Each structure stands twice: as structure tokens, then as C-alpha cells.
Ligand SMILES: Nc1ccn([C@@H]2O[C@H](COP(=O)(O)OP(=O)(O)OP(=O)(O)O)[C@@H](O)[C@H]2O)c(=O)n1
């Protein structure tokens with residue numbers, strides 16, 4: 001049996017300040033191959049045929065979004081984000097009642113339509129547990145030997161990389177389940193850095209979907225050069 005996935009709303013957390021980037025402006029507005037990073041991200045989501053709505057969560061201090069060409073798109077809606085990424089995602093979810101939520105970082109501009117298709121197909125085919133769809137996330141298997149360091153930067157241990165994955169976005173879940181689990185996990189004081197961690201907190205087992213390695217999150221300055229290279233070679 002497959003899950004019928006309809007009414008997909010993309011939620012784009014874009015309310016961060018990009019402190020690790022150390023730029024003068026929030027990193028999602030840094031220019032990349034002719035337009036701001038957020039413009040690239042919104043283009044991918046606004047043009048995907050299975051995505052009906054795109055809800056972007058913005059900082060209350062955001063003075064840049066209005067200047068984006070995409071800000072006038074009829075499929076686009078905006079909401080004020082929160083102190084943490086999870087709060088911004090919840091703010092976006094507050095505008096959605098049913099269907100499925102596809103949450104994608106504003107800071108991941110190199111996403112491809114093919115990887116969105118792959119994620120949706122995997123979520124459709126994922127087994128139900130107690131008749132509940134489990135959702136799916138794009139992820140990338142860890143390639144390198146993994147080390148755990150101490151505060152002084154010395155190796156404390158080698159971490160077994162078997163079955164270790166980098167969680168990426170988008171992450172795709174039934175809207176109601178995601179909203180309820182995110183709300184309850186945060187209320188319980190759980191550490192939630194992605195949507196899947198809230199679903200795991202609730203005992204669900206989302207599917208890992210191997211995504212492209214160029215779907216990087218622009219976090220540090222050297223990521224900009226990589227993202228520019230990847231966008232030129234999509
Ligand atoms: N309160 C927050 C914090 C982050 N984000 C968004 O979540 C995504 C991933 O977060 P991250 O890469 O950590 O972005 P920042 O929080 O801006 O970066 P930093 O941690 O370096 O400050 C980004 O698109 C960011 O805009 C958000 O919507 N609301």
C-alpha cells in the first residue's frame with residue numbers, strides 16, 4: 001500500500017541571522033550567481049508541480065525579502081519566524097491545516113527538482129506503522145572516518161560510521177503529525193534541530209532517502225564558492 005501524498009505545502013525557514021557566515025547581512029540574502037541565495041531556493045520550490053504553496057518564515061527584522069522577485073509570486077505566503085529554526089517551522093505550519101509539509105532550509109539553494117521527486121516517491125512508498133505514514137527525509141551517507149574530539153581539539157574516539165547519515169532537507173511529513181510532534185517535543189524540552197528529530201521523539205521511523213551531495217547548506221564562507229560551482233553544474 002502506498003500513501004497518497006497531496007496538498008504539499010513547502011515551509012522555508014528563512015529567519016536566521018547566519019552568524020557562522022559572519023556576513024554583514026543574513027546569509028540567505030547573500031548574492032549567488034546573480035541572485036540572493038533565498039531566490040534560488042524559492043525558485044526550485046515555486047516551480048515544482050507537486051508543491052501547491054510555499055510559506056517562508058522571516059525574521060521580524062527582515063528588510064530584504066520585499067526586494068526579491070519571488071516575493072510577489074502568487075504561490076508564496078510569508079509568516080514571522082521564531083527564535084530557533086524549529087519555532088520558525090512551527091510558525092510556517094500554523095498556516096497549513098491538512099496535507100503534507102515539505103520543510104526545506106532557505107540556506108540550501110542547490111536542491112534539484114529530481115531530488116524533490118525522489119523524496120515524494122519514497123514517502124509515498126514508505127510502510128505505514130499502525131496505519132500512520134512515517135514520512136521521509138533527504139540524507140547523505142557519511143563517507144569519511146568520523147572522529148569525536150574534546151574541547152581542546154584532540155581526538156577522543158573514532159565513531160563507527162556504519163549506518164551514519166547526514167540529514168539534509170527537504171524533510172516531508174503529514175502536516176498534522178509534524179505540527180503535533182514538533183509542538184510536544186519542544187514543550188518536553190527535547191533538542192530538535194530538524195523535523196525528523198521531532199518525529200523520532202514521537203517514536204516514528206521516517207525513511208532516509210539518499211540525496212545529491214551538492215545539496216549543501218550554505219553555513220560558512222567557503223560554502224558560497226561550492227554552492228556557486230554546484231549551481232553552475234546542476
Ligand atoms: N530562528 C531561526 C534560525 C534559523 N532559521 C533558518 O533555518 C535554516 C538552517 O539554519 P542555519 O543554517 O543554522 O541558519 P542560521 O541559524 O541563520 O545560521 P547560524 O546558526 O550560523 O546563525 C536557515 O535557512 C535559517 O534561515 C530560521 O528560519 N529561524
Ligand SMILES: C[C@](O)(CO)[C@H](O)COP(=O)(O)O
Pocket residue numbers: 085105166167168169193194195217
Ligand atoms: C535541518 C538541517 O539542515 C538538517 O541537517 C540542520 O539540522 C540545520 O541545522 P542548523 O544548526 O540550523 O544549521
